[in-house]
Amino acid sequence: MPPRKDAELSFQTRVSRPVAATVVAVFLAFVYGVPASQAILEKTRGDESVLPSLFKRAPTRENLRQFEKDVESSSYAKDYFQPRIQLLLTRFGRVGNKLAVIGHESGWLFYTPGLTYLAGPSFLDADVRRAREKEAVDAGESVHADPRPAIFSFHQMLAARNIKLFLFPMPDKTMLQPMELHGRESGDRPARVPRNRGFDELISEVRGRGIAVFDPTPAALVPGAPPHFLAQDTHFTPEWMERIAKELATEIERVAPLPPPAVRPALRAVAQRVERVGDLVDMLKLPDDQNWFLPQKVIVHQVQDATGETWEPDESSDVLLLGDSFTNVFSMDGMGWGEAAGLAPQLALALRRGVDVIAQNDSGAFATRQALARAIGGDGDRLNGKRVVVWEFASRELSVGDWKPVDFPAASPGGH
Numbered sequence: 001m002p003p004r005k006d007a008e009l010s011f012q013t014r015v016s017r018p019v020a021a022t023v024v025a026v027f028l029a030f031v032y033g034v035p036a037s038q039a040i041l042e043k044t045r046g047d048e049s050v051l052p053s054l055f056k057r058a059p060t061r062e063n064l065r066q067f068e069k070d071v072e073s074s075s076y077a078k079d080y081f082q083p084r085i086q087l088l089l090t091r092f093g094r095v096g097n098k099l100a101v102i103g104h105e106s107g108w109l110f111y112t113p114g115l116t117y118l119a120g121p122s123f124l125d126a127d128v129r130r131a132r133e134k135e136a137v138d139a140g141e142s143v144h145a146d147p148r149p150a151i152f153s154f155h156q157m158l159a160a161r162n163i164k165l166f167l168f169p170m171p172d173k174t175m176l177q178p179m180e181l182h183g184r185e186s187g188d189r190p191a192r193v194p195r196n197r198g199f200d201e202l203i204s205e206v207r208g209r210g211i212a213v214f215d216p217t218p219a220a221l222v223p224g225a226p227p228h229f230l231a232q233d234t235h236f237t238p239e240w241m242e243r244i245a246k247e248l249a250t251e252i253e254r255v256a257p258l259p260p261p262a263v264r265p266a267l268r269a270v271a272q273r274v275e276r277v278g279d280l281v282d283m284l285k286l287p288d289d290q291n292w293f294l295p296q297k298v299i300v301h302q303v304q305d306a307t308g309e310t311w312e313p314d315e316s317s318d319v320l321l322l323g324d325s326f327t328n329v330f331s332m333d334g335m336g337w338g339e340a341a342g343l344a345p346q347l348a349l350a351l352r353r354g355v356d357v358i359a360q361n362d363s364g365a366f367a368t369r370q371a372l373a374r375a376i377g378g379d380g381d382r383l384n385g386k387r388v389v390v391w392e393f394a395s396r397e398l399s400v401g402d403w404k405p406v407d408f409p410a411a412s413p414g415g416h
Contacts, residue, residue, distance in 0.1 A: 083287040090284060091292050099283040104183030107293065109280035111234045114172035115181075117396035122198035123147070143402045147365065148205060150403040154369060155211050157408045158389055164256040167206055168248070168392040169199075170236075170326045171217040173229040175395075178221070180231075190220035196399060212255050214390070216244045232293055233278030235329040238300045238341065245346035248390065252351065256388050258318060261353040267311065269301035269349060276336040300330050300338040303345035310340035314354030318385055321347065321357050322372060323392040324364030335361075343392070356382070364393030365401030377409025 015023075089095035094102045101110040121128050129145035136143035144150070151167065158165045174181055175193055195217075203213055218228070228240045236244070252258070275295040286292070303311040321327060321344050329335050331342030348355040358375065360367040368391070375382035383389075393401075 083285055083290075086284055087286050087290055087292065090286070097284060100280045101181075103177075103180045105180040107231050108177070108180040109232050109278065109284075109293075110174055110177075110181055111172075111280060111283075111396070113400045114174045114234070114394075114396045117172055117196050117399040118174045118194060120196065120399055122201070123196060123399040124198035124201055142404075144404040147202065147398055147401070147403040150365070150369070150405060151206060151211070152209060153405060154391070155209060158383075159210075161383055161386070161411055163383065163386050164212060164388050166212045166214050166248075166252065166255070166388065166390045168214045168216075168390055169395040169398070170392060171215075172394065172396050173234060176218070176221065176228040180227075188223050190222050193217055193219075193221055196395075198398070199395070202398065212251075214248055214251050216247060230278055230298070231296055232281050233296075233329075233337075234280060235278075235326060235337075238298050238330055238337075241326075241330065241343055242301065242346050245343055246350045249347055249350035252319070252388055252390070258351075258353070258387060261318075264352050265314075265348070265354060266306040267303055267345075267349045267352075268306075269346075270304055272300055272302050272338060272341070274298060274300055274336075274338045279335075298337070300341035301346075302338060302341045303349050304340070311345040311348060312340075313344060313357040314348075315356050315382065316385065317354035317356045318387040319347075319351065319353065319355050320372075320382070320386050320389045321355055321359070321392065322368040322389065323357070323359040324368070324394055324397075325359075325361040326394060327357065327359040327392055328361055332361075347390075356386070358382075363397075363401065365397040365403050366406070368393075369406045373406050373408050376411075381411065383411070 086097065090102060096102045096109070096112075099112050101112055101115055102108075103110055117123070123129070124146070132145040133143050155165045171193075175195065178184075178194065203215070206213055226239065227237060229236055235241075275297040277293050277295050281293045305311065323343065325335070327343045329342055330338045331340055331344060333339040344355050344357045344359070358368050358371050360371060372382060
């Protein structure tokens with residue numbers, strides 16, 4: 001016989017007034033304590049508050065989004081607590097952030113956009129491209145997701161000047177260090193290098209247009225082979241970078257033989273020891289005094305001339321290297337991995353000739369083409385006298401980069 005309704009059990013939570021008052025007080029302290037402390041610290045330190053800027057701008061979605069970014073970037077509470085909480089999460093929970101992924105092997109870090117490129121769908125899929133472009137529009141921006149028009153138009157512009165284009169997509173760390181990423185054994189036999197599903201299709205189309213492709217990706221992953229990438233950094237090891245420079249020089253001489261230069265520079269490589277924590281540790285935004293990730297020590301070979309001066313790009317060279325941070329690392333002193341020891345000086349050493357360089361760390365899909373467009377046309381046309389252009393970019397840019405078109409000025413009189 002079912003129980004009567006008046007016999008059903010009921011439970012009530014009783015909270016005493018002191019407990020309720022305490023909970024409310026703690027809640028209000030959190031809600032008002034952070035902005036109050038922010039205002040006090042800004043006043044005592046003489047920093048400019050971002051709050052007045054909210055009332056100086058029209059209340060558009062873009063301005064409100066910028067205000068949120070300004071508040072986040074100037075927050076003292078965030079600056080203090082976020083690095084320390086991130087260190088605890090990384091050390092004890094193996095938790096990264098939006099940019100850095102903690103690998104399976106101790107000390108190994110990976111770049112999230114690289115994982116997106118490798119594990120995601122084909123970057124050539126029409127639905128994928130439309131979704132990326134729509135997402136950008138919804139955010140008030142614009143993106144050209146298809147890399148082919150940019151590549152083909154760039155090739156046509158250079159071909160009209162009788163300049164040979166070498167497309168150089170740099171493989172991602174996730175492709176060549178999978179064991180350190182996920183920890184799954186592949187046996188004792190060489191394994192296939194994983195790629196994004198759209199890569200082979202793109203390369204087939206590119207080569208079909210007569211564009212030379214230099215792909216330094218190893219034929220297979222060999223168990224026990226030395227790593228191709230730095231453990232805590234997005235970039236390659238100096239040893240592999242130097243091998244790539246030699247292979248690229250050989251490919252240029254095979255596909256587009258160059259005449260002997262008027263003057264061959266006397267170059268030499270000088271070994272130097274450098275060390276630092278990688279850029280992925282920087283992206284984790286850990287406390288400055290953290291010791292969970294220790295600096296990695298490597299040997300780089302700085303390229304010098306006969307007088308001992310460090311190598312410098314040669315704008316008069318008939319070889320131009322367009323590149324991103326893979327070109328700059330080991331050469332740009334500010335990156336912390338040495339100076340004049342990177343891809344361009346090593347290529348010059350292998351070719352035994354000067355090399356011109358235009359490189360920018362970010363947005364290799366667009367930034368270097370834009371920089372080149374600004375440097376051609378007129379009296380100082382950067383492409384005058386060029387026979388070869390090598391366009392190096394990180395392969396992950398194929399999935400996450402902006403391949404917007406660039407309008408290149410016409411060749412200057414007397415140029416190519």
